[in-house]
Amino acid sequence: MSKLTTTDLTKRFSGLVAVNDVTFNMEEGEILGIIGPNGAGKTTFIHLVSGILMPSSGTITFKGKDITYAPAHVRSRMGIARTYQLIHPLENLKVIENVMVGAVFSKDKSLKEARKSAEAICAELELGRLERDTAQLSILEIKKMEIARALANEPEVLFLDEVMAGLNSDETKQIIATVQRIAKERKMAVGVVEHVMGVIRELTHRVIVLEAGELIAEGTYETVSKNPRVVEAYLGGAA
C-alpha cells in the first residue's frame, strides 16, 4: 500500500528551482534511498514532505489524504517523522526528555507513558544514562538521541537525513542494523538520504536519484548505479 505520494512537487526559491516536478511514492515497509550530488534538492525535498517548507506547486498525499499545506506539527502527529542533517538537540532538556517530546506531542501520551516508551526506544538503540544533559553526549549519542526522538513519534514514514555523516563504519553498521530491524517490526517506510554508497547498497530496497531538483532515475541500487545518467551526474569521473 502506498503511504506517501508526491505529484509534480516543485519548490522555487526566487530564481532557483530546488525541487522540480518530483513524482514519487513510498510503500509500507520499504526502505528508500534518496541520493544525488550536493545541492540536488534532497534535503529540500524532505523539508517539503515533512512540512518545514511549503511547496510552490504540486501535491503531497499521506495515506490518501492531501497534506500539501498541512503544518509540520500536524504531519508529525499524523505519522511523518524525520531527523535533520545538522543536529538539533534540545539543549535545556535531559536526554530522556528530548526523546519524550516526540511521544508527548505526537502521540498525546502522558509524561509517565512517554518516559516509558522513550526508555524502551533508547534501550533498543543502546543509548544509556538518559538523565544526562545533551552537552555531555558524543556525536554518535546525539544522532542516536535524534533517531530515538523521531521514533518516539511512532511514525509510519520516517526520513533520516544523513544520520550516518560523521560516524565511523562500526557506528554506521550499528545504526543500519537498528533502523532495519525497527522498520521491519513496525512496517515503517523509511527514506534515507546518504552519501556513503555502501550504506545505500546495504540498507535500501529501492533508490531514487535527484539531480538539480529533478528525479532522474529510480530502481534498485544495482540498476540505478549502472544508469549512465546517474553515473555521469552523481558518480562523475570517479566511475
Add this chain to the structure above:
Amino acid sequence: MKLKSSYIAVALAAVVVLAFPAFLGAYYLNVARSVMTYMALAISWDMLLRSGQISFGIAGLFGLGSYASALAVLRGGMDPFASIIFAAVFAGLMAFALGFVILRLRSMYFSITTLALMEIFRIVMHNLHDFSGGPEGVVLPVVIFNGDAPALYWLCLAGLIITIGVSWYFEKSKMHLALTAIRNDETSARSNGVDIFKYLLIAFVVTSTLQGMMGAIQVQSYGFTAPETAFDANFTLLPLAMALLGGIHSTIGPMAGAILLGIASEWLKLQIPYGHLIVYGVIIILVILFMPQGLLGMARKMIRAGRKAGATHE
C-alpha cells in the same frame, strides 16, 4: 534525602509567611505585600521567558488589571473581590486577542511590541478623561477589607500562591517540554508534534491573567490608581531584575531574587531616596556580566563542583 530537605524548606517558609501578620506591624506588612507583588510578577515573566519570548510588557498587563478592577467597581458597581477575578479574566482575554497578532513575532520584535503595547494602554487611560479619570486617575470609595493590614496581606499572599502554583505546574507538566523545546529549537519542536503557536498562546494568556490579577489586588489594596502608577515602568524592570538575579527558567530563582532585591530596595529607598534605582541598574549589569545564570545557576555550579570534589576523594 533531597526530597525531604525541600519539604522542610517549604514547610519552614510557610510557617514564616503565615506568622508574619502576628508579629509585623502595618508598615512591614506593606513592605511584604510589595515584595510579594513583585515576586508574582517576576515569576509570571519567567514563565513566558521559558518559551524564549522576552516580554517588556508586564506593567502593561498589570496596569490593565488595575484599571479593569478599579473601573468595574467604580463604573459598574461590582463587588471589589469579584472585580479582581473580572480583571484577571479581562487581562487574559486581552492577551488572547493580542496574542494572535504579536505571538507571530520573535525575539526583540516581540519585546519591543510588548513595550509599545504598555505605552498604548497608558496613553489610552491617560486620555479617556470621562471613563478612566485621565491623568489624575481614579480613587475608589473604599479600600477592600476596609484597609485591614493583615487581610490585605492574606489577599496578596493568595495571589502569590496561585502564581507559584501555576508556575510549578508549568515546570512539572508537559508545558515544560513544550516551552523548552520552543525556546531551544522551533524546527525540532515542530517536527515532533509541538503546536508552537498554541503553547505560546497558552503561556501568554496565563501569565497575562496572573499579571492582571496582581494589578487588581494592588489597586483594591491602595484604593487608588493613575496612569503613571498603574503602568509604572518599575513593574516591568524590577521583576525582570529579580528574575535575572535569582536565576531564570525556574520558579525558585525569581522567588529568591524577589526576596533579596525587594528587601534591598526597601532599605535603599530609605537610605538614598531615588538613588536606589542606580543601585538596581548596577546589580542588573553585574549579574548579566558575572553570573548570567543568576544565584540559582551559581548554587547549582557549586553543588556540582562539590559533588565532583567529593567523588575524587573517595
